[in-house]
Amino acid sequence: MLCRDLMAAIKPQKTIREIEQLQKEPTEENWKKALKIIQKGKYYYIYYPSALKGKMSLSSAYAIIYDKSEKPIFKVPILKKTKNSIEGATSYLVGLDINRGMIK
Amino acid sequence: MxxxxxxxxxxxxxxxxxxxxxxxxxxxxxxxxxxxxxxxxxxxxxxxxxxxxxxxxxxxxxxxxxxxxxxxxxxxxxxxxxxxxxxxxxxxxxxxxxxxxxxxxxxxxxxxxxxxxxxxxxxxxxxxxxxxxxxxxxxxxxxxxxxxxxxxxxxxxxxxxxxxxxxxxxxxxxxxxxNEIDIWNFIKKNKIPMNPLYFSKHGYRYRSLGCTHCTVPIKSNAKNIDEIIKELRVTKVEERSGREQDKxxxxxxxxxxxxxxx
Structure with missing residues (x-):
């Protein structure tokens, strides 16, 4: 996995309102609104920064969405927030392929 | 194997x-x-x-x-x-x-x-x-x-x-x-549909599958079942070496x- 600093350096090519909303508040409603935009991508790659030693931080984890030329377009969370809990949300990326070009 | x-x-x-x-x-x-x-x-x-x-x-x-x-x-x-x-x-x-x-x-x-x-x-x-x-x-x-x-x-x-x-x-x-190679021989013989992550792209494939957090790919050029079987015949690496919980x-x-x- 690439380090956090490198991830911060990958800037999205354009800011999309639905994606911004999703990044701020990953509710089911915002995931559904963002779905059409996400499906325009071709690839994804998920990053899991570590919060504490031995633990994974799901709230800090994210997926970068790439276009068909493997250029990064935007990033999305991988969680969905419900009223009382959180759920994993990688199923919203169905239709995209993992970008194995990002594996080091 | x-x-x-x-x-x-x-x-x-x-x-x-x-x-x-x-x-x-x-x-x-x-x-x-x-x-x-x-x-x-x-x-x-x-x-x-x-x-x-x-x-x-x-x-x-x-x-x-x-x-x-x-x-x-x-x-x-x-x-x-x-x-x-x-x-x-x-x-x-x-x-x-x-x-x-x-x-x-x-x-x-x-x-x-x-x-x-x-x-x-x-x-x-x-x-x-x-x-x-x-x-x-x-x-x-x-x-x-x-x-x-x-x-x-x-x-x-x-x-x-x-x-x-x-x-x-x-x-x-x-x-x-x-064992692992028997599974692939069965899949090949019976044309069982497979998760595409098992097949190589960009020089990597997943040999054992878990979730996105705990699974890492292996270096491999095996793009189809025949190539996977050929690879397994000579590999000395454990199947689950790419699974975090097994470490x-x-x-x-x-x-x-x-x-x-x-």
Whole structure:
């Protein structure tokens, strides 16, 4: 996995309102609104920064969405927030392929 | 890797499946969309005239590969499965141990209780991990889903018990004697659809599949089943070397399994 600093350096090519909303508040409603935009991508790659030693931080984890030329377009969370809990949300990326070009 | 007689392996697995179907009142199978559990469902279709006559459970932590979700939904529809998706709890910060272990086991306990399943088909193989080598074909779990690996039932002359005192359910392991290359030979021979993550792109593929957090790919150029089989014939790398939870010490895995983790 690439380090956090490198991830911060990958800037999205354009800011999309639905994606911004999703990044701020990953509710089911915002995931559904963002779905059409996400499906325009071709690839994804998920990053899991570590919060504490031995633990994974799901709230800090994210997926970068790439276009068909493997250029990064935007990033999305991988969680969905419900009223009382959180759920994993990688199923919203169905239709995209993992970008194995990002594996080091 | 030692390739065994596929016909003999299939015959035994079909026998075990049919025994389980006849002995248990309420049987189900676990499916992770990996090659072993998908092959197991392929064997079930051979055993039961093209049908899968029991519900299929996917324990979903929500962070599986998108390709796995897509494969799940497509194959479940194609094969007419009665699919039950059991969501396991996830927290913003958690260890891999709790995600793979207690959370998934809790989800399994919930679904077993809800549906009153008394038998559960699981696709583990003895060659995958030293702990799994201790398993029986029909393996009881107590009321707390714990596995007493030091006190296991005898399995003499292909007689398997479906009732054990104090057991909440029994796990059925039709693939215990298979090894990795046998699974791929079966998949090839029977044209079983496969998760595309197993095949190489950009010089990487996934040899063993878990969720997006705990699975890492291997370097490989094997783009199809024939190339995978060719690769396995010469590899000296363990199959599950790309799975984070297996990097734990042996006794930790033993503890996980004894607590009910698959």
């Amino acid at each position: 030692n390739e065994q007689n596929l016909h003999e392996l299939e015959e035994k697995s079909i026998y075990i499946m049919r025994e389980a179907r006849s002995k248990f009142d309420n049987l189900a199978a676990l499916w992770s969309m990996g090659k072993d559990s998908t092959a197991m469902l392929g064997i079930a279709r051979k055993a039961f005239m093209g049908k899968i006559p029991f519900p299929v459970i996917h324990i979903d932590n929500g962070i599986d590969f998108p390709e796995s979700y897509k494969f799940r939904d497509e194959l479940a529809k194609k094969w007419g499965m009665k699919l039950i998706v059991a969501k396991s709890e996830i927290r913003e910060e958690m260890s891999g141990f709790s995600c793979c272990g207690s959370n998934k086991t809790d989800a399994l306990k919930r679904i077993m209780k809800e549906h009153n399943f008394d038998g559960l088909i699981v696709s583990i193989r003895r060659d995958e991990h030293g702990i799994r080598a201790k398993e029986r074909y029909f393996s009881p779990r107590d009321m707390h889903f714990k596995w007493d690996y030091k006190n296991q039932p005898e399995e003499l002359w292909n007689n398997y018990s479906s009732k054990e005192k104090g057991a909440s359910h029994l796990r059925v392991h039709p693939l215990l004697d298979w 734990e010490k042996q006794y930790v895995m033993e503890k996980l399994r004894s607590l009910g983790y698959m």
